[in-house]
Amino acid sequence: MGFIQAFTGALGGTFADQWLDFLTVPSGIAPTAALFPAVSKGTNAGRGQNTKGSESIISNGSKIVVPPGYGLITMEDGRTTGLITEPGGYIWASGDPNSRSVFAGNGIIASTVSTTWERFKFGGQPGSQQLAMFVSLKELPNNRFGTQSEIYWDDRYMNAQVGAVARGSYTMKIVDPLLFVHNWVPARHLQPNAQPFDFTDMSNDAADQLFREVVASLAAAFSKYTNDEDKDHRITRIQQDSMGLAQALGAAVEENYRWAADRGLVIVKVAMESIEYDEDTRRLLSDVKKADALSGDRSRSFASQAFARGVESAGQNGGGAGLAMMGMGAGALGGMAAPTNQTPFAGAQQGQQQAAPQQDGGAGQAQGGQTQGGQADGSQSGEDPVAKLAQFKQMLDQGLISQEDYDAAKNRALGL
Structure with missing residues (x-):
């Protein structure tokens, strides 16, 4: 037959x-x-x-x-x-x-x-x-799911537990019609002139059960997706990768409810309509994004920009001493010779500061202060202004300071 x-x-x-x-x-x-x-x-x-x-x-x-x-x-x-x-x-x-x-x-x-x-x-x-x-035997569309409250899972990349409310839809296929008919379809749909069995009909108890099983599997699916060591998935890709998320959701559903093995059903694609993270997860996401932005080459670039802004500010407000301190920071960044703790004009300023209280004590003290100040100036005479200018020129060539900053430093170093 x-x-x-x-x-x-x-x-x-x-x-x-x-x-x-x-x-x-x-x-x-x-x-x-x-x-x-x-x-x-x-x-x-x-x-x-x-x-x-x-x-x-x-x-x-x-x-x-x-x-x-x-x-x-x-x-x-x-x-x-x-x-x-x-x-x-x-x-x-x-x-x-x-x-x-x-x-x-x-x-x-x-x-x-x-x-x-x-x-x-x-x-x-x-x-x-x-x-x-x-x-x-086609993809059956518009099977919707949604959570009424947050679901939580452990996220390897975030190194913490995260939570979200999620809504979306998925498509599925019947890959074994006989399993589907004998093990899942209610008897009222297997009669002459029966109403169609439609998965989107929420008055259909069998379809409603599938909806509940998908929702119950979402946390496990998100965990499988974000903790896949071979693919390095991140939480922010959940809404973009319909195929990858479908594989994770299908695996979670099969592990928990044996859709394919017992019912002849598989999930094919998943479309996330929205995912709303709880307050703690949003703060954590913000911190992780900042940390990502300040890692590797981008970190060195940001540090160089911050250093350049500091040099500009020092040139405008702090004089040569400020530039000298920024020079020390540049040396810490690596790859650039750092100026010593004092520049020639910084030493002159220190000499003047030492002389001021001695002048208050009398002429002899003032003379002594001037001598000490002169000695302070003399102690700085061993530092070559040309070497200092070479360091500032290197900073200019590397884009860490502007031409105006360099000209100002040069004038101060030469006493102009």
């Missing part, structure tokens, strides 16, 4: 055009519908539509057209009698020795289908009538 393939390609070829009555997918079926009865299509020699046959019921010799993206399952008394997953035209023949069931051995159908067929096939000759149901 089984199906004889009359032609390949749905509604293709002259042979298909000769079929006046056949079963196929109903027109206007929603893209989110996963399972629905086959309907009769045909004309009575051009004089109207044939509506006398029983819907979704086939008998020996019935003709069926399977469009691309759909599979056909025939059942009797709850047991499977036929499965088609390749598009084309077929004739049901229960007594023909050449009749067969048709399987797609690869592609979108799971490799477990042959094993599933042995589990659920009808054992014996079929009766006069059988139930014909179409199952969608």
Whole structure:
């Protein structure tokens, strides 16, 4: 018993055009519908539509057209009698020795289908009538999820527990139609003239259960995604990487609820509509972003810019002493010779500061102060102003100070 393939390609070829009555997918079926009865299509020699046959019921010799993206399952008394997953035209023949069931051995159908067929096939000759149901093999869109409160997971890159409220949608596929029909679809959808089984129908208890299982798996999925050591995923990429997040969510769902193994379902893609982090996570994200910005080459660049701004400020407000101290900072950055603690004009200023209190004590003390001041000046005479200018010139060439800063330092060093 089984199906004889009359032609390949749905509604293709002259042979298909000769079929006046056949079963196929109903027109206007929603893209989110996963399972629905086959309907009769045909004309009575051009004089109207044939509506006398029983819907979704086939008998020996019935003709069926399977469009691309759909599979056909025939059942009797709850047991499977036929499965088609390749598009084309077929004739049901229960007594023909050449009749067969048709399987797609690869592609979108799971490799477990042959094993599933042995589990659920009808054992014996079929009766006069059988139930014909179409199952969608396409991506089923618009399966939404959302959390009512924050979910939390440990994030390796952030090195902390993070939390967020998330909303989005995902697509999924039926990769084993027999597992799906026998293990998951409620009995009321496996009857003649039954309503389509639609995953987006929230009055559908089976679909609602899937929604709850996805929400319950989100924390584990986010943890799998952000803690994947091979891919170095970061929390900020969750909204951008639909395929990577789908793999993590699919793995979490399969680990917790065995969608593929028990129900023949897999998650294909995930689209995050929004992810709102809690207050602690937002602060942590801000700190990590700053730390990232100040790491590696960018850190050295920022430090050089800060140093240059300090040199400019010192040249405007602090005089030569300020420039000297900034010179010490430049040496700490590495790669540039740093000026000593004092410049020639800084030493002169110190000499003047030492002389001032001595002048208050009398002429002799003032003279002594001047002598000490002169000695202070003399102690600085060993420092070569040309060497100092060379250091400032190096700072100018490296872009750490402006031309105006350099000219001001030169004038001070030369006493101009």
